[in-house]
Amino acid sequence: MRTALLSDWLAQRIDKADIAPLYRQLQDALRQAILLHELAPGRKLPSSRLLATELGIGRNTVIQVYEQLALEGYVQAGTGSGTFVADSAPDTRFAGVTLPQPTASTQPLSAxxxxxxxxxxVSRRQWGAFVPGVADVTRFxxxxxxxxxxxxxxxxxxxxxxxxxxxxxxxxxxxxxxxxxxxxxxxxxxxxxxxxxxxxxxxxxxxxxxxxxxxxxxxxxxxxxxxxxxxxxxxxxxxxxxxxxxxxxxxxxxxxxxxxxxxxxxxxxxxxxxxxxxxxxxxxxxxxxxxxxxxxxxxxxxxxxxxxxxxxxxxxxxxxxxxxxxxxxxxxxxxxxxxxxxxxxxxxxxxxxxxxxxxxxxxxxxxxxxxxxxxxxGHFGAHIRRMRHVYGQRRELLMQAIATHFGADWPVHGDEAGLHLVLGLPDQVDDQLVAQAALAAGIATRPLSAYYSGGASRQKGLLLGYACVPDAEIASAFAVLAAVVKALGV
Ligand SMILES: Cc1ncc(COP(=O)(O)O)c(C=O)c1O
The missing domain is CATH 3.40.640.10 (Type I PLP-dependent aspartate aminotransferase-like (Major domain))
Structure with missing residues (x-):
């Protein structure tokens, strides 16, 4: 490419109105010209003064770009003799080696x-009613x-x-x-x-x-x-x-x-x-x-x-x-x-x-x-004691909400412990579908059946975390969930 052509080629890739700084645009364009062999190895680049004039930009910008490209190995600057495109042809050491054919797989992941x-x-939502297993971080x-x-x-x-x-x-x-x-x-x-x-x-x-x-x-x-x-x-x-x-x-x-x-x-x-x-x-x-x-x-x-x-x-x-x-x-x-x-x-x-x-x-x-x-x-022990009380109360509030919507005898799995309980659902119910519908209504739960992986008969239900739901929101959040569950015929 002759110098005039190079200037045109670069001018098409530089936009003075762009928010990207001019030196970055020029640097990218020259790098691209070298990688695409628009500029052959050994080719002398125009002087910074000439290129600056042809592009209508400051000479210091061009000098800065030439210096950066020299640091990165794209060009070499001979003292007094100008700036040349470096010979950056790829190392050819495996040209003579017979390479095994890669196995034809469209699968980028390993086994x-x-x-x-x-x-x-893993789920994207990690906070709010009724995400299981999450502590009330607001009480930290x-x-x-x-x-x-x-x-x-x-x-x-x-x-x-x-x-x-x-x-x-x-x-x-x-x-x-x-x-x-x-x-x-x-x-x-x-x-x-x-x-x-x-x-x-x-x-x-x-x-x-x-x-x-x-x-x-x-x-x-x-x-x-x-x-x-x-x-x-x-x-x-x-x-x-x-x-x-x-x-x-x-x-x-x-x-x-x-x-x-x-x-x-x-x-x-x-x-x-x-x-x-x-x-x-x-x-x-x-x-x-x-x-x-x-x-x-x-x-x-x-x-x-x-x-x-x-x-x-x-x-x-x-x-x-x-x-x-x-x-x-x-x-x-x-x-x-x-x-x-x-x-x-x-x-x-x-x-x-x-x-x-x-x-x-x-x-x-x-x-x-x-x-x-x-x-x-002693802050750790005190925090555990405090949170034990808070979670115990929240579990109780959730149990009350369950009784209100489904009756006091509705099956619930889980000792009086931990950060979640499992609301049992009848065997014929697709609990994964229920969990999806609940999420669409803004309530995060996890379907019990998804935790099984062997031959054990899969019980149906929803894991409900109560630890990260403020007391005042438990009843209303559960009312939304109960409506979803009932709408699916439970
Ligand atoms: C049974 C069980 N083990 C381990 C973990 C995760 O523990 P960690 O966050 O320390 O990796 C969880 C998180 O919910 C869990 O439920």
Missing amino acids: RGRRLLDAAG PSEVWSRLQSRRMRNLQPELLSYAPPGGHMPLREVLAEYLRSARGVRCHAEQVIITTGIHQSVDLAVRLLSDSGDEVWTEDPCYWGVRSVMQASGLQLRSIAVDAEGINPSEADLARPPRMMLVTPSHQYPLGMVMSLARRRMLLEYARQTQSWIIEDDYDSEFRFASRPLGALQGMDEADRVIYVGSLGKILYPGLRVGYMVVPPALAEPFALALAELFREGQSLQQAVLADFIEQ
Whole structure:
């Protein structure tokens, strides 16, 4: 392209009225000319003075663009001799190599990626009536938190802004160990407590370190889709084991094929809400000991029991170091905090802490330090007590609303505990359709049948989270939901 042609070509691509700065437009246009071979390698570019005149722009703009293109390797500036298009032809080292034909697939995702997304259950709405599993974040004691955070900021220790040490900030591990020992009956020392970003990450780490692709894992049927997805994505073979009133209920045939790990929610079955019986707990622990399988105990919301004291963790009964205990602070403080913990047997403490740092290069020590202060100074315990009262009341209000619209004997699943309950629906009802219609009316629920994945007969119902709905809105929101349910013939 001759200089006059180049100027025309560039002029067509520069608009002085455009809000994009002129130097950026010229830079993009020249870059494009080089990449499209409109300007061949070795070609001398017009002087900055000439190009500026032809385009009617400032010379400094052209100089700035030439300098930037030189930095990026598109042009070379020979001292005194002008600016030349660099020889940026692609490296031809594989020209002589016979390349295998790529497998003809229109699918950009890997098999692992597809396994993850096929089972995806996450919803876009994470707040409001009746999103399950979300704490009332408006009650979070933000003033106390902000005071503790400011104090940490004022007396900043540099290491709190660096990567976190393997396993997390030790003072937080210490106060959590103390809390878990006294409130949950967990047997642990601080070194066994590993700080993670939540239960999802804890399960992911346990799966990576204790199982191999193809190993079998038992999940409860029904169960929480999120941790199922984590396991599924890792290539584990999932076997869904039906639950009964005492918790996970493996048959003799199941027991004859020991899994590598089992994922259970003994304190509060998710989503149905029952508590695993003592007999079932003892059976599971003994089975894990004899078969050397792992039990992952998901203790996601056990702080919130309204009619009785919280039940001790299964981990506290484990004499054989087969339980990996996982918990979350998101259900107590706020989900976006993304802090959870896992308690591993002593022999696994060091490997787990190192693996976590190796994989994710954890940080957030400053936040962990604030959290440790928050727990140590008693704000955490006080917040749990306050919220237990709030949620107990909201559950009661929701139960009253259910009785008003459906009668006092309408089936409701779930102990007096946690952040949600399940409104039972008759077997012939399509609860997924009901949930869709409810969402269209502004009410978020989750269909119970979607939590099943095995052969267990799928009960129908709607998971209703009451924790993040203000007292005054529970009755009106439920009235909208009841109207939707009734309109579908229930
Ligand atoms: C049973 C169960 N386990 C784990 C989680 C997620 O925990 P985290 O937010 O700590 O990853 C949830 C969230 O709803 C849950 O219901």
